[in-house]
Amino acid sequence: MSCTVTVQQSLPPTEPQPCKSQRLPGVDGFWAFIGFDCVIFAVLFFSFLQARHGDPALFEASRRTLDSNLAGLNTIILLTSSWMVALAVQAVKRDELDRVPRFVFGGVSAGLLFVLFKSVEYGHELAAGITPATNAFSMWYFTLTGIHVAHLLVGTSLLAYVGTKSRQRAYHSRHRAVLESVATFWHLVDVLWIVLFPLLYLQR
Amino acid sequence: MEDGGRLETQKVALWCNYVFVALTAIGWLGIAHFILPARADLGLDATKVWYTQSHRMGVLVGCTIFYIAAGLLTPGSIQFGIMLAKIEGRRPVMAITTAVCGVFISLIVFFNCCAWVVAAYRPQTGADVIQSWNDWAWMAFLLGWIYLTIEMLATGIVELMDRRPRPMVPRWMTWFTFGGAIALFTAAGPAFTKSGPFAYHGLLAYYIPVAIWGAYISLTTWFMMKELGREGSESTPGVLHRDRPAVAAADRAPAL
């Protein structure tokens, strides 16, 4: 492939390129964090699957007590949120600066909606007497979704931060690394849920 | 020359980290057999047998090696702090935090070794007492993740302050450090379970955090060692200074 590999987005290309330059969006080195997070979650998935292998009947019976409709709705909400954040990054690349905060806060709202529905779901489970200590499946369910929700809360806060800055026009096509990295982290939160949802709720 | 002398002691201090990692692997994981430790759900009698019979000599020798290694983690951690303070400049709170947390861990590991030695010391001790000493040592060891997390976060924060074209630590390593720091929290699991990956013998509570710890110490030391090499060549007359340190010359000999 004869593309020019550009490492930093701050330097403009000096000659016309035959195809789009290969670059990793965002703050330098941040993708190492994303990769590390993915590896850790792969280990968590493996440990969960190992536990399920040890007691499939218990895991299946407990799985049936979960509300996959609500969680499925949450999946749609998170995908929509990711879409809006991706649109925000696209807008900043095109210097359509008015649209950026709208898309970012759209993403924030969807994130908060996820938290709301997740809380409702947790509320139902706790009210039914299901806690992390109930059995092996419930321990894994609360641990995995809990770690995910923690990621989501951090991501929502970061989105709110960059959303506020984007209202002040802090980001534009030549200065967008922080926005891009926050977006990348948000998409990671989405990716993890795309796997977690069927892993916990749909695996019969 | 004074500067050269300081460089030598700094290198010795960094080398202490390498020796710590090596002795930990050989002594604690190997000789004391903590690569496959007595499981939390082994039961009273089997735990006593593990410490007073099957692994007694290994624990006594291996934990002796481990506490000696832990002592070396003190100068090693202080040197981490000094290297970071060169970047952070005046009022190096994060650099000092790194050093102090490392020293805390050095002391914690020392006490853990004492407890494991006590567990193996008198074969006639009651099984529940042996189990308690073992449990205490594991809890103090793994629940100390908080100090390592704070140390690693402080390290990463200072590394990000390094604005040179070639920073002391490459950015991908800094972000691995942040990721590792946060992933450590699974070491909080042992308080809540005796079996599975979150128990003190488990994949998520023990093996991965220890691997993260070993990688952080080894790799960070390696990059810092290279930096000292850079410093050495910069103070040699005639060598081109391509990477000027970010801090002012007055801070070359930091007064902490």
Added chain:
Amino acid sequence: MPLMRERLTVVWIVLITATVVSTWVFSRATFRPPVAVVGTFLIAALKVRFVMLDFMELRHAPVPVRVAFESWIALVTLLILGFWFATPSLH
């Protein structure tokens, strides 16, 4: 370009459709468990791939990075399906 014609929007619609299929179609009893589970996780893998390539812009990333993340998708999917088939069937 109007929103509906953006590539990102098309990808989003595909993702939503895929979610509906795996959540509310494959979960029905009319599908045998092996079919449902394999279908569900293949769909999940494709969804993750779309998010990584289009939302996270890995399509235009340096090749080694893209390969690493696509390998992660493959590995996780194989892990899940491997364990599922290795676990004693309840049906």
